[in-house]
Amino acid sequence: xxxxxxxxxxxxxxxxxxxxxxxxxxxxxxxxxxxxxxxxxxxxxxxxxxxxxxxxxxxxxxxxxxxxxxxxxxxxxxxxxxxxxxxxxxxxxxxxxxxxxxxxxxxxxxx
Amino acid sequence: xxxxxxxxxxxxxxxxxxxxxxxxxxxxxxxxxxxxxxxxxxxxxxxxxxxxxxxxxxxxxxxxxxxxxxxxxxxxxxxxxxxxxxxxxxxxxxxxxxxxxxxxxxxxxxxxxx
Numbered sequence: 228x229x230x231x232x233x234x235x236x237x238x239x240x241x242x243x244x245x246x247x248x249x250x251x252x253x254x255x256x257x258x259x260x261x262x263x264x265x266x267x268x269x270x271x272x273x274x275x276x277x278x279x280x281x282x283x284x285x286x287x288x289x290x291x292x293x294x295x296x297x298x299x300x301x302x303x304x305x306x307x308x309x310x311x312x313x314x315x316x317x318x319x320x321x322x323x324x325x326x327x328x329x330x331x332x333x334x335x336x337x338x
Numbered sequence: 339x340x341x342x343x344x345x346x347x348x349x350x351x352x353x354x355x356x357x358x359x360x361x362x363x364x365x366x367x368x369x370x371x372x373x374x375x376x377x378x379x380x381x382x383x384x385x386x387x388x389x390x391x392x393x394x395x396x397x398x399x400x401x402x403x404x405x406x407x408x409x410x411x412x413x414x415x416x417x418x419x420x421x422x423x424x425x426x427x428x429x430x431x432x433x434x435x436x437x438x439x440x441x442x443x444x445x446x447x448x449x450x451x452x
Contacts (some may be wrong), residue, residue, distance in 0.1 A: 259438055269444035270429060271381070272345075278438045316381060325371060325394055326431075327442060328381040 229254045231251045233317050233329035240298040240307055240336050250317035257293075258319040260293055260300040261326070262286075269295075276317070308314045312336045347385050349421055352452055359415045359447045361430030370413045371431040371441060374398070374404065381429065387413065409420035415438045417449075425451045 234249040252258065262274040262284070275284030280295035289304045300317060317329040342363045351357050363370050371451040372384040385395040387405055404416045413432075418425055427448050 261440060263443070271431075271443035273440045273442065276438075276440055320441075322437070325383045325386050326373075326381075327383070330380040 228322055229318055229319060229327040231257070231327055231329035232236040232316050233315075233332050236314075236331070236333035238334045240334070241249045242309055242336055242337075242338050246302070246307045246334065247302040247337050248317075248334070249316055250302065250329060252298050252301045252319050253298065253315075254298075254321045254327075256321050257274060257295075257298075260291070261320070262289070262291055262300070263316040263318060263320045263328075265331070267313070271316065289302055297323065307334070307336045309336045309338055342430055342432055342442050342444035344349045344447050346427075346447060347445065348448045348450070350450045350452065354419055355410070356416065356418050357420055357449060359395070359417075359428050359430075359441060361413045361432075361444055363413055363430065363432030364442055365411070367432035367433075367434050369393075369433040369441075369444075370405075370407070371433075372415045373429045373431065373443075374426040375429065375446075376423075382386050384415070409415075420449075420451045422451050425449055 230253045261276045261279045263271045266276045275286040277284040277293035283292045299337045314331045314333045316331045318326045343411040345360045375381045383396050385399045386393045427446045429446045430444045433441045
């Protein structure tokens with residue numbers, strides 16, 4: 228079956244530090260890959276997506292590259308801000324099926 | 339920007355009662371979903387709905403659960419005879435036609451069963 232594995236959190240960083248949140252997946256076929264973000268007390272917001280191998284999704288300074296050879300979709304940001312503190316979910320969708328989420332990684336950014 | 343709206347934001351119910359969680363998907367979307375997130379755990383798929391019928395459901399979505407699209411705008415999740423373990427955040431999502439289209443989520447309804 229499909230599955231997504233994310234690094235355990237929380238990830239604690241100082242403002243302006245470099246962020247990497249690892250995500251690997253197992254899926255049949257060629258899934259689309261997504262990162263969602265959940266700010267405190269809010270719902271899930273789509274952060275970025277990639278639909279085929281070597282695609283790079285980007286938004287708000289965050290990037291992730293679809294790596295088929297390593298079945299990975301790691302989230303990166305060059306300089307995090309306090310306002311980036313949230314829970315980040317990696318997810319995949321294979322074909323027309325529904326989303327499969329990872330467990331989420333909490334990011335805490337201190338001033 | 340259009341968004342998925344969910345009501346209520348917080349629902350408190352006695353164990354054994356029935357609850358209805360409401361969602362208004364984005365107006366031109368055709369695919370609708372319910373997910374839940376038990377506190378501290380991952381987001382879990384419950385059910386997907388297309389063309390007025392369930393297209394996929396998880397093992398969580400048993401006879402206690404049902405979904406309905408009673409009119410052109412609302413999409414509801416009914417939970418009968420609620421249990422303590424039904425306490426969770428319930429998210430509605432919708433998606434436009436097209437395989438690469440992402441699902442857009444509402445802010446969720448926090449369901450607390452006492």
